[in-house]
Amino acid sequence: MVQFTDWDILKNLLLAARWTILLSLLAFAGGGLFGLILTLLRSMRNTFITRVIQCYVEVFQGVPLLMQLFLTFFGLSLLGIEVDAWTAAILSLTLFSSAFFHDIWRGCIEALPKGQWEACRTLGFTYMQTMRYIIVPQAMRMSIAPTVGFSVQIVKGTALASVIGFVELTKAGTMINNAVFEPFKVFALVALLYFVICFPLSVLARYLESKNHVTR
Amino acid sequence: MSLVSLDEVHKYYGENHVLKGVDLRVNAGEVVSIIGRSGSGKSTLLRCLNGLEEYQQGAVIVDNQSVENDDYKLRLLSRSVGMVFQNFNLFPHMTVGENVMLATKLVLKKSVTESRQLAEELLAKVGLADKFDAYPGNLSGGQQQRVAIARSLAMSPKVLLCDEITSALDPELVGEVLKVLEQLKEEGMTLILVTHEMNFARDVGDRVVFMNQGKVWETGPSDEVFANPQTDELKSFLAAVR
Numbered sequence: 001m002v003q004f005t006d007w008d009i010l011k012n013l014l015l016a017a018r019w020t021i022l023l024s025l026l027a028f029a030g031g032g033l034f035g036l037i038l039t040l041l042r043s044m045r046n047t048f049i050t051r052v053i054q055c056y057v058e059v060f061q062g063v064p065l066l067m068q069l070f071l072t073f074f075g076l077s078l079l080g081i082e083v084d085a086w087t088a089a090i091l092s093l094t095l096f097s098s099a100f101f102h103d104i105w106r107g108c109i110e111a112l113p114k115g116q117w118e119a120c121r122t123l124g125f126t127y128m129q130t131m132r133y134i135i136v137p138q139a140m141r142m143s144i145a146p147t148v149g150f151s152v153q154i155v156k157g158t159a160l161a162s163v164i165g166f167v168e169l170t171k172a173g174t175m176i177n178n179a180v181f182e183p184f185k186v187f188a189l190v191a192l193l194y195f196v197i198c199f200p201l202s203v204l205a206r207y208l209e210s211k212n213h214v215t216r
Numbered sequence: 217m218s219l220v221s222l223d224e225v226h227k228y229y230g231e232n233h234v235l236k237g238v239d240l241r242v243n244a245g246e247v248v249s250i251i252g253r254s255g256s257g258k259s260t261l262l263r264c265l266n267g268l269e270e271y272q273q274g275a276v277i278v279d280n281q282s283v284e285n286d287d288y289k290l291r292l293l294s295r296s297v298g299m300v301f302q303n304f305n306l307f308p309h310m311t312v313g314e315n316v317m318l319a320t321k322l323v324l325k326k327s328v329t330e331s332r333q334l335a336e337e338l339l340a341k342v343g344l345a346d347k348f349d350a351y352p353g354n355l356s357g358g359q360q361q362r363v364a365i366a367r368s369l370a371m372s373p374k375v376l377l378c379d380e381i382t383s384a385l386d387p388e389l390v391g392e393v394l395k396v397l398e399q400l401k402e403e404g405m406t407l408i409l410v411t412h413e414m415n416f417a418r419d420v421g422d423r424v425v426f427m428n429q430g431k432v433w434e435t436g437p438s439d440e441v442f443a444n445p446q447t448d449e450l451k452s453f454l455a456a457v458r
Contacts, residue, residue: 115305122266123319123371124294127287133318137309 004180010189016172017193023168024155024197026090031097031154032147038102043109043131053102060099066160068092073164089161097154104146108139145209152198152205159194169193217280219244219375219406220265225274227260227430234260235271236430244374247397247407249417249438252427253453258410261427262377265408266290266297279374294323298368302380304360306352306367312339313348316367323371331370338366342396358389365396376400378409394420414457418442426450 042053060068072095073088083091112135120130162171173190177183220242227235234257242248250258263269264276267283267290276283279296283289307315316335320326326334339345342362352360361381368376378397382390394416401407401420411417417424417438424441426434426449434441434450445451 113303113305115301115303116307118268118299119301119305119307121268121290122294122297122299123367124291124323125319126291129322133322134307138307141309 004176006185009176009180009186012176013169013172013186013189013193016167017169017197019167020155020158020169020194021197023089023093023158023161023166024151027093027097027154027158028151030090030094031101034094034098035101035105038098039105039109040131042102042106043135044127057099057103060096061103065092065096065157066163068096069160069164085161085164085166088164089158089166093154093157093161096157097150100150100153101147104150105139105143108143108146109135111142112138145205148201148208149205152201155198155201156194218242219246219279220408221275221277222261222264223275225261225264225271225276227257227264227269227271234430235264237274238430238432240425240432240435242375242406242408244406245404246423247401247421248409248423248425249421250408250410250425250427251412251414251417251453252433256427257430258427259379262379262408262410265375265377266293266299268299291323295371296374297377298371298373298375299377299379300361300364300368300381302383304352304357304364304384306360306364308352311349311351312344312355312363315352315363316370319367320370334370335366338369339363341369341399342366343392356389357385358392361385361389361393362396365393365400369400375406375408378407378411380410380412382411382413412457414442414454426453428453 038053038056041049069088069092072092073083073085076083076088116134116138117130120134125133158168159170161168162174165171167175169190173186177186180186218241220240222238222240225235225238226233238257238261240261250261252258260269264271265278265283267285270285278293281289281293281296283293306312307318310318313332313335316338317328317331320331320334321328336345336348339348342365344359344362344366347355347359347363352363355363364381365376382393385393390413394413397407397409397416398420409417409421419438421438424435424438425432426441426445426447428434428447428449434445434447441450442454445454
C-alpha cells in the first residue's frame, strides 16, 4: 500500500485546487457575461422579456445548486446530449451565477434615481447613450463590492461539482481520505484551502465597499 | 402660431383623471407661471409638454412638433424643449463641465472643443465659471441647480420647463437661481415654470395659470391675477400661501 506523507496530501490538494480556481473563474466569466446580457435585456423594460427573465431568476435562485448540477449532468444525457463533468459543472455554475449577478446588477440600476433617466430623456439621449454614459458607470461603481462578494459564493459552489465526479478540491479531499483514512486532517486542509481562496475576496469586497462610500 | 399649445388635454393615471381637458397657449418669449395646490396637475401638465408623461386625449404641440409617445420624435423635441428639475438630476459621476458638455457632444454631435467652449460660456453665464472641474456633489444646492440650467441651455432650447426648481433649496439659495431665470427672461427665453415662488411669479412672470382639479381654473396677466383673483378657489389658495 502506498504511504501518503502530509506533504503528499497537501501537494495533491493544491493540485486539485487549481481546478477549483479555474472552474470558479470560468463560472464567474460565463455567469458575468450571461448576467450582463440579461441585465441589458431587462433594462429595456419590455414586459414579455422581463417576465421571462423573472422566471429564469426565480428558478435558478429557488432550486439548490446541487439539483441544478444533477439536472444538467443527467438531464442532458437523457436528451441524448453527452456532457462530461467539466461541461456540466461550467454550464450549471454559469446559469446559477448569471441569475444572481443579474439580480445584483438589476438592483444597482434600479437604485439609481428615476431622475437620471428623465434628465437623459430631456437632453435627447438615445437608450444606448443613456446606458453607456449615465446608467452603467454609476451602477457599476455601486455593484463592484456585491459582485466580488458573490464570487465567494461561486468558489464555495464549485465544491458541489465533486458529486458529479469533477475532481476539484473537495473531490480530491474525499479521494485522498479514502486512501489515508484521516478525515479530520484531510478535510481541515481542504477547508483551509477554500478559506485561503475566499478570504482575500471577502477582504477585497469589504475594501471596495468602504472605498465606494467615500467617493459617493 | 404659439410656441406651445395644448388642446383639450386629458391625462389619466389608471382610474385617476389628472388632467381634465387643459387648454393653454404660450407664445415665444413669454414667462408663464403655473401655480396651484399639490395634486392639481401642474407638474403633470409640465411633463406632458416634453413627453415625460403620456396623455390620453387632446393635442400638445410644441415648436410645431406634435408631442407623441415615440422615442425618435421625443428625441427631436428635446432640442426645442429643455427641462430643469426640482432635484437637479445632475450626473454625479461627471464633473460640472462634463455635465454641460455631454448633450452637445452626443446629441448635437459638436466637437469637444466647441462643446467645451459652449459649456464654459454657459457656466460663466450662470456665475459658475470656476466650477468647471468640480463634481456636483461638492456644490451647494443653488449652484447645482444653476449647473442644471446651464446643462439645459446647452441644447439651445426654445422653451425651458422648470419644475419647482427652487423647492429643494435652502431659502438663502433661492435668490441666486431666480436671478438666472430673470436674466433668461431678459434674453427673451420662453419659460414655463411650476412654482411656489409667488413673488417671482408676480414680479417676473408675464402670465399666471392657476390649476385646480386638473383644469386651468383661472389665468391672466400676473399683476392682475394676483391683485384681483376672480374665483373663490384662487382667492383661498392665495390667502393660504401668503
